[in-house]
Amino acid sequence: MTALASLFAGGRDYLAACTVGLPSRATVRAAHADLKAAASGRPDVAAATRAVEDARAAYARIVRSPIGEVAIASQTSVMVSLIAAAVPDGAEVLCPEGDFASLVAPFAHAGRGIRVREVALADLPHAMTTDTWLVAFSLVQSATGEVADAAGIAAAAARAGAFTLCDLTQAAGWLPVDATMFDATVCHAYKWLCCPRGVGFLTVGPALSPHLRPVQAGWYSGDDPWSSCYGTGGTLAPDARRFDVSPAWQAFVGAAPALEMFADADITELYAHATGLAARFRTGIGLAQPLRPSAIVTWPDATGEALAQLTAHGITASGRAGRARVAFHVFNDEADVDRALHALGWGAPVVLDSALDYAI
Known part of the structure; x- marks a missing residue:
C-alpha cells in the first residue's frame, strides 16, 4: 500500500474516510489547473x-x-x-x-x-x-x-x-x-x-x-x-x-x-490492508471480530466521551447514532491504529520517527 498511499498528501490521524475521503495529489492538481484556467478566462x-x-x-x-x-x-x-x-x-x-x-x-x-x-x-x-x-x-x-x-x-x-x-x-x-x-x-x-x-x-x-x-x-x-x-x-x-x-x-x-x-489499484490488497487495520483496532479495544470484515469500526459512545478523547489527541473520527466511528483506508497504517488506541487509553504512546513517517 505504500505506493498508493504516496499518492496522497495527508492521512496521518485521519480515521474518517467513511465521512469524507481525502483528495489525492492528482485530484488537487487537476482541480487547481481547472480553476486556474477558468479564472484566467479560459474554462x-x-x-x-x-x-x-x-x-x-x-x-x-x-x-x-x-x-x-x-x-x-x-x-x-x-x-x-x-x-x-x-x-x-x-x-x-x-x-x-x-x-x-x-x-x-x-x-x-x-x-x-x-x-x-x-x-x-x-x-x-x-x-x-x-x-x-x-x-x-x-x-x-x-x-x-x-x-x-x-x-x-x-x-x-x-x-x-x-x-x-x-x-x-x-x-x-x-x-x-x-x-x-x-x-x-x-x-x-x-x-x-x-x-x-x-x-x-x-x-x-x-x-x-x-x-x-x-x-x-x-x-x-x-x-x-x-x-x-x-x-x-x-x-x-x-x-x-x-x-x-x-x-x-x-x-x-x-x-x-x-x-x-x-x-x-489491487482491490484485494486494499481490502486486506483496510480490514487488517480495523481488526487490529478491534482487538486493541476488546471488540469481537465481525462475521464479514469491515474497514469501519463502531462502538457505543452515547456520551461522546470516546470521540472527544480521539479529538483531543488530534485524531479525526466521527460519531453516528450514539456510536463512535473510525475508518481505515489506504492512507492509514498501523501507527494510526496504535495512536488511536493510546488516545482511548488502550496502549502506549506512539513516537513517530519523522525521517520514516509519512512521505504522503
Whole structure:
C-alpha cells in the first residue's frame, strides 16, 4: 500500500474516510489547473466533458459494470428517487432498520401507497415475500460498519421475484464489489473513492431498466448532449446515459484521476490492508471480530466521551447514532491504529520517527 498511499498528501490521524475521503495529489492538481484556467478566462468545457466520461469508465471498472449500464449523478437521494418513481402503487419496499436516510427516505415519502418495511439487516434474506417489489440496502452500513450478506440477499430476492437496489457508497473503494449482482446500485463517490462531493453513479441492469422512466431527463440525457440543449431534448441516449443529470464539471475534473487511481489499484490488497487495520483496532479495544470484515469500526459512545478523547489527541473520527466511528483506508497504517488506541487509553504512546513517517 505504500505506493498508493504516496499518492496522497495527508492521512496521518485521519480515521474518517467513511465521512469524507481525502483528495489525492492528482485530484488537487487537476482541480487547481481547472480553476486556474477558468479564472484566467479560459474554462475548458471540452476537457471537463472528457473528465466526465473518463470518470464513468473508471467507475465501471471499479464496480465491474458494463459502461452502458452506468449513469452519472450528484446525490444519492436523487438517484434513489428515480427508482422510487418506478415502484408500483401500493407495492412493498424492504429496507434494513437504521439504513442511511438518502436510501430509504425517497421511498418513504413517495406516496401512492408505497409501503416501506424495515427489518434487521441480518433478516433481509428471510423477510422477503411475494409482496416485496424491491429490497434496498447499503452494502456497508454507515452507522455500524456492518457488511451485508450481499450474495444471500440477492439470491433471496431472485427467489421472491423482487428487484435489488444496493448502495455502494460505504463500500466502493475498499471492498471488492460487483454491481451486476444487483438490479441497481447507487454510489456517492466522495467517501472511500476520494472524489469531490457532487460525483455520484447509478448502475441499472437489464431487468430493472425497462421499468424506469427518465423523469429527470435534461440536456445531458440526450444521445448527443450538445444537440439536446433546447426544447424537448431530442432523442435520449439508448443506454443508462438517458438517466444522466447535468454534471458538476469541476467536481468531475477532480474525480477522474481519483477513480482511475482506484480502478488501477489491487482491490484485494486494499481490502486486506483496510480490514487488517480495523481488526487490529478491534482487538486493541476488546471488540469481537465481525462475521464479514469491515474497514469501519463502531462502538457505543452515547456520551461522546470516546470521540472527544480521539479529538483531543488530534485524531479525526466521527460519531453516528450514539456510536463512535473510525475508518481505515489506504492512507492509514498501523501507527494510526496504535495512536488511536493510546488516545482511548488502550496502549502506549506512539513516537513517530519523522525521517520514516509519512512521505504522503
